[in-house]
Amino acid sequence: AAGVIQSPRHLIKEKRETATLKCYPIPRHDTVYWYQQGPGQDPQFLISFYEKMQSDKGSIPDRFSAQQFSDYHSELNMSSLELGDSALYFCASNMGRVETQYFGPGTRLLVL
Amino acid sequence: QKEVEQNSGPLSVPEGAIASLNCTYSDRGSQSFFWYRQYSGKSPELIMSIYSNGDKEDGRFTAQLNKASQYVSLLIRDSQPSDSATYLCAVKTSRGSTLGRLYFGRGTQLTVWP
Numbered sequence: 704a705a706g707v708i709q710s711p712r713h714l715i716k717e718k719r720e721t722a723t724l725k726c727y728p729i730p731r732h733d734t735v736y737w738y739q740q741g742p743g744q745d746p747q748f749l750i751s752f753y754e755k756m757q758s759d760k761g762s763i764p765d766r767f768s769a770q771q772f773s774d775y776h777s778e779l780n781m782s783s784l785e786l787g788d789s790a791l792y793f794c795a796s797n798m799g800r801v802e803t804q805y806f807g808p809g810t811r812l813l814v815l
Numbered sequence: 816q817k818e819v820e821q822n823s824g825p826l827s828v829p830e831g832a833i834a835s836l837n838c839t840y841s842d843r844g845s846q847s848f849f850w851y852r853q854y855s856g857k858s859p860e861l862i863m864s865i866y867s868n869g870d871k872e873d874g875r876f877t878a879q880l881n882k883a884s885q886y887v888s889l890l891i892r893d894s895q896p897s898d899s900a901t902y903l904c905a906v907k908t909s910r911g912s913t914l915g916r917l918y919f920g921r922g923t924q925l926t927v928w929p
Contacts, residue, residue: 736916745903745919746859759916793858795917803849804917806858 705729707807709794715813716784724779724810728796734758735777736795736804737769746793752777753799784814816841819906821920828927834891836923838904841885847907848880850889852900853922859903863889894927901925 708727716722728735734753738746739762748761752771763769766784771777781788791811795804822837836850847866851859863878865871865887871878877890887906891898901922908918 734915738917745921746917748916748918751915753915761916791856791858803861803864805861806851809858811856 707794707796707805709792709807709810711810712808713811713813715815717815718784718786720784720814722781722784722812724781724792724794724812726777726779726794726796726807728775728777728794729805732796732798732805733775734797734799735771735775736797737763737777737779738793738795738806740791740793740809741787742790744790749779781812786814788812789814817920818842818908818918819904819920821902821904821923824922825924825926828894828925830894830896830927830929832894832927834894834898834925834927836889836891836902836904836925838887838889838906838920839885840887840904840906840918842906842908843882843885845885845906845908848878848887849905849907849917850876850878850887851903851905851919852898853903854900859905862902891925894925896927896929899926 736751737749740746749763751759755771769779791809794807850862865878879888904920905917
């Protein structure tokens with residue numbers, strides 16, 4: 704079965720640089736969620752999109768922005784990167800916001 | 816107070832034993848509850864979902880939900896070394912503005928030794 708696809712899988716950036724993370728949901732899934740998981744931490748919700756509109760916003764810094772495109776893929780744009788942004792970033796998808804969320808493999812971001 | 820609290824562990828059981836993982840949540844109106852398994856550096860993998868009071872069994876896994884006590888548990892029977900991972904309890908709250916997002920507990924690290 705098709706799963707959530709995330710790219711890149713690993714990313715190394717310098718402080719103050721920008722990064723773009725991409726997420727391709729499971730086919731026919733219309734809702735995308737972004738989570739951030741720091742070392743030894745539980746995943747923290749950042750933002751979600753339903754039918755290409757932002758549906759919920761969590762603890763996402765103002766330096767980050769995201770959107771969902773017409774093909775339902777989503778991109779998380781991160782600017783002015785800080786050391787504390789180093790984490791695993793997961794994308795999850797489901798259908799209609801009420802079903803189980805399925806997680807992608809994650810993007811490991813390291814900010815030096 | 817975190818939305819979701821888990822017994823911190825770590826939990827260590829011998830192969831073949833029953834592992835019991837517990838979770839409490841604060842939003843009484845929550846309707847959807849999930850257990851995810853996460854290996855180090857990997858993404859959370861859904862183990863069980865439960866929506867109604869009582870038990871739900873799937874193979875060696877049994878999820879238990881008690882909404883009155885705001886308590887969710889996961890039992891793993893006949894534990895195997897491959898079950899060694901961090902188990903995350905996740906809750907989807909009922910609040911309209913946050914409908915859909917998952918709140919996670921800090922996870923319980925389970926080790927099953929041969």
